[in-house]
Amino acid sequence: MSALPPVLDRLDRDLDKSLERLFKLLRIKSISTDPAYAEECRKAAEWLVADLKTIGFEASVRDTPGHPMVVAHHDGPTPGARHVLFYGHYDVQPVDPLELWEDDPFDPAVKEREGMKVITGRGSSDDKGQLMLFVEACRAWKAEHGSLPCRITLLFEGEEESGSPSLKPFLDANKDELKAEFALVCDTDMWNPETPSICTSLRGLVGEEVTIKAANRDLHSGMYGGPAANPVRILAKILAAIHDDEARVTIPGFYDGVEETPSQVLQAWEKLGETAESFLGPIGLSQPAGEKGRSVLEMVWARPTAEFNGIYGGYTGKGFKTVIAAEASAKVSFRLVHKQNPEKIRAAFREFVEKRIPADCSVEFHPHGGSPAIQLSYDSPFLAKAKDALTDEWGSPAVMLGGGGSIPVVGDFRTYLGMESLLVGFALSDDRIHSPNEKYDLRSFHKGQRSWARILAALAN
Amino acid sequence: MSALPPVLDRLDRDLDKSLERLFKLLRIKSISTDPAYAEECRKAAEWLVADLKTIGFEASVRDTPGHPMVVAHHDGPTPGARHVLFYGHYDVQPVDPLELWEDDPFDPAVKEREGMKVITGRGSSDDKGQLMLFVEACRAWKAEHGSLPCRITLLFEGEEESGSPSLKPFLDANKDELKAEFALVCDTDMWNPETPSICTSLRGLVGEEVTIKAANRDLHSGMYGGPAANPVRILAKILAAIHDDEARVTIPGFYDGVEETPSQVLQAWEKLGETAESFLGPIGLSQPAGEKGRSVLEMVWARPTAEFNGIYGGYTGKGFKTVIAAEASAKVSFRLVHKQNPEKIRAAFREFVEKRIPADCSVEFHPHGGSPAIQLSYDSPFLAKAKDALTDEWGSPAVMLGGGGSIPVVGDFRTYLGMESLLVGFALSDDRIHSPNEKYDLRSFHKGQRSWARILAALAN
Structure with missing residues (x-):
């Protein structure tokens, strides 16, 4: 663990530089659902490959019938080192209705919002911001130690927001290259700004x-x-x-x-204290519109x-x-x-x-x-390590949540590569992903990088 | 009646010239519902005023909070001559979806379609084509006799396709100027290409x-x-x-x-021979979607x-x-x-x-x-004259029909000017008004002019 502190220090020092890199990626209009932006999607992939090469990854743009994948590899410190696959996506949602944006969705900036510093722009949270956390953790590790703590494969997709048509065939055709011990996926939320979270189910x-x-x-x-x-x-x-x-x-x-959700799980969710008022209030609603007799968390996570x-x-x-x-x-x-x-x-x-x-x-x-929906195994040997690492960084215990959104890649990793996935994300529920005025907290961007550095350190052992 | 034949002859001789004039009007993109075309609407109004002045009308563009009206006056042959108001509208429907048009909607032409010569373009039928019939009848009358058979007021609206927001206040503010003995309105269909028609009810x-x-x-x-x-x-x-x-x-x-439609009226409609198959077949449908137990004509004319x-x-x-x-x-x-x-x-x-x-x-x-819906009085002293004139021109008896569409001006004439309206039109049910590929039969354009010349002659007596 003595390798970790200088990496964390470097991430603190280089925060502004990491922001500049993120801004470059955010400026690329990689809207995958609209064919008019196909060239922008390719540009984002090429930008990532070029950046990864500077860290020492063997990285390439990989064509598909749709938007390209980015695949990159880096050896671990020793031949038998732990091998993980990290997944993110560089494509973003459309920005309409454009007139509702306070800032240009493709001209990112750091702004003060409700007392917090936030990064504005489409993709700042979903998923370019989250994807770059891991890249920055690797960069700092490499800069400090000349190596990475694990053997790492990266897979960045460009069609996550448009149904991932190329993902299954790509995984199927590149099984040997992409298979690792397990996958790390960064496309989910924290429970709240203080509570790091691991997502154990997804619709x-x-x-x-x-x-x-x-x-x-x-x-x-x-x-x-x-x-x-x-x-x-x-x-x-x-x-x-x-x-x-x-x-x-x-x-x-x-x-x-x-299936009906086990009562002990429902009780654990109950303890999180979410109510119809707290869940719906921020979006201007008050009456749960889902099935009668279920809590809002059950509606979103298990129905x-x-x-x-x-x-x-x-x-x-x-x-x-x-x-x-x-x-x-x-x-x-x-x-x-x-x-x-x-x-x-x-x-x-x-x-x-x-x-x-x-x-x-x-x-x-x-x-x-x-x-299909996915459900992470509670027996995963890596879950506890990640939980501890997150708890160390944030100073409050990491919690295990369900997720209402779909991350098809997690099911596909299971089907095609026989891998389970560890879902750790630092987005917040008010990030307005898929909506006008998407943002990502600067704190998520900073502590998210540090979190991944810690998780990599923990997984290496 | 001896004044009529030379007018009809002139209309025959000048058909090509009248077509050129119509084409000029059709080329103006006077789409009233879309604010982007406001200047085009004004252009259409100005074109009409200029044209009417060449016939000797005292004509002017009259501003409204929306698109302007055209009002024009011409004296009758004697101070006590019959006074009629003719109404039409120079605005047209939007043209989307544009990709379904076979021809440019604003570049009119005469084309052969299913063995008939037709005028193509948005507004060719609804209502620029129909409006110009009356103008051409007046022009020929004036050219032959130096006068018109009746005292004539013209009112051309530019907001008929967008709910006529300015019409009521305009009628109200210009009652004295616009009031005539009755109105002539040309915005309706013939029963079929052989059968001239007068519309006696409108939804x-x-x-x-x-x-x-x-x-x-x-x-x-x-x-x-x-x-x-x-x-x-x-x-x-x-x-x-x-x-x-x-x-x-x-x-x-x-x-x-x-109200329930009187059984004798329903029986008369029955005799017209329209069936669900004949009504819906041309538009690719077969199952009447209206109230059960009613004929298609009743659905359209009386429900x-x-x-x-x-x-x-x-x-x-x-x-x-x-x-x-x-x-x-x-x-x-x-x-x-x-x-x-x-x-x-x-x-x-x-x-x-x-x-x-x-x-x-x-x-x-x-x-x-x-x-509101309107219902023409069967006692109108002008109905029989118009019916005879139409029967003379077309060689088969004019019929009295209902109309499914709304022509709000007819109700407004009743409310604001205390006038009834005579609805005579020469459009056909396959004119594709409000749809891509709108057309107007050249025969309607020709015999429609002759019909109005005859009606004016009949009304003068």
Whole structure:
């Protein structure tokens, strides 16, 4: 452990330099979901490779049918050293609606917000900021000791925000190169700004885009209103039928594989003190909209959902147009828990919709990603080490949480590489990821680097 | 009647010249609903004024808080001559989706389509083409006789496609100038290409834009999916509740003022031979979506509707975004019949929505137009004259129809000027008004001019 203090000191000293590097990465508009930004995604990958080479990684941009991967390798201090894979993603969410941003989403800065120094910009938290924590920990370690404490493989993805279409084939094709003893993933939250956290479960995700087609063209609602099928009306009826009055999903078979959470786990979550008021208050809401009789933490960590992420049809511009649209679409996603099977859910949803399409209308589906939920094994030999390292850095005990969002890579690591993942993240719930005005606390950026340095030291032993 | 033949001959001879004039008007992108085209709307008004002056009208562009009106006057042959007001509108619908147009919507041409010569372009039918019929009839009359057969006032509106916000105050403020014995309105269809028609009823319209607001920002559907209210889900539930399984509108009080159509009228409509197949087949549909147990013509001419003209919320771009939107909106309109009261319908709709908004969410409404249905008096002394004139021109008896679309000006003429309106139009049901590839048959454009010349001659006596 004597190797650690100078590394931590260096991270303290070099904080401004690490910020400059992060800003360079944040300025690259690597929005993966919009094809218009494909070149920016590649630019981000190339920037990372160049940076990793300066630390001594053998790093390369690896093409995929979509946006490229970054893969990098560094030997451990000895031939038999512990081998870990660190995963992050360099792509970011779209920034619309742009008019709601207080700062340019791609011109990062450190600003004072509610008494805290924060890094502003799209990706500052999700996931460029978190990804760079580990890179900076490696850089400091290398600078101080000329080596890293573990053998390290890095995998940075560029399609995490658009369903990771290339990830599975890439893992499958590069098993031997990527397999390590276990994976470290930095894409999650702390419980609160004082409490470091390890995430032990994550919901899965199935995305579907559904388009209902009625007449062969847009119609004048005066000339055709009444007799002509209106796809917006059909779509609204279908979406409205997906939840019952208790907010349960009505799609047949939807709850297959969902387990009741053990009461001791529910009790531990209860102790965290989260209430409907504390959870919903900051976002301006007060009434839990999920299944009746469940706590908000259970809703997010252990219950599946059906969400409508987007809907559009007919005239959506300013003013009014008395039109009956030829088609209407919705983007629908399902958060999955436990043993729910993504492809069975997808099929059940499609059948549910198809049954409700009038005989003279039609429906088209477009899949967007699919991944099962994951549950970290409590027996992992590395969990305790990471927990201790985090507790040392933050001065308060690390807690084990569930996660509501999906990190498909964790399931894919299990499936393709036979690896479990340790999910440690330093984001905060008010980071506004996926929203306008995304930020990352400067404190997370600083102590996150130190945390990874400590975890690497602990894992080396 | 001896004055008529040379006028008709001149209209035949000058058809190409009249087409050139129409093309000039069609090239002006006078889309009233989109503020970006305000200057184009003014340009259309100015073009009309300049053209009318060449015929000897005292014409002027008249400012309103929105797009300007065109008002023009021409004396009759004698001081006591019949005085009629002719109304049309120079504004047009938006052209999106542009990629579905076979021709540039603002570069009109005469093309062969399904064996007919048609004029292509936005506004060719609705309503620039129809408006110019009357102008050309006046021009020919003036050229042949140095005078017009009636005293004529023209009113051309520029906001018909965007709810006519300036019309009522303009009529109210210019009553004395605009009042005539009755109005002629050219914004309707023929029953079929062989059968000239007079429209004796029109549905009214109430437009509402409803926006449901939930969280104070867009949310990550993984982090908040479950507990957080989703405005798309709330909106879908509300819209789905508006129609019952029989396609009747469930809003309390909605059917107040709706009368059952007399059986002899229903029988006359029956004789027109329209079926669900003939009405819906051309637009690619087959199942009437209106109230059960009514014919398609009754649905369109004599029954009210609730239509969803547009819906939008959340991520609507390419790809996928796992977001729970902060708000979602729909553009909803109601077609009214008989004595339904637009403002009572608006209030009932708002109450219906408000009752369904969760306690921690809110709703905003934005009104778009409101006009009652109209029913032309069968006792009008001018109806028979017009019917005979049309029968003479087309060689088959003119029929009296209902109209599904709203022409608010007809109600407004009644309210503000105490005038009834005679609705004669030469559009066809396949003109694709409000849709891509709008067209107007060259035959309508030619015989429509001749028809108005004949009607003016008949009304003069």
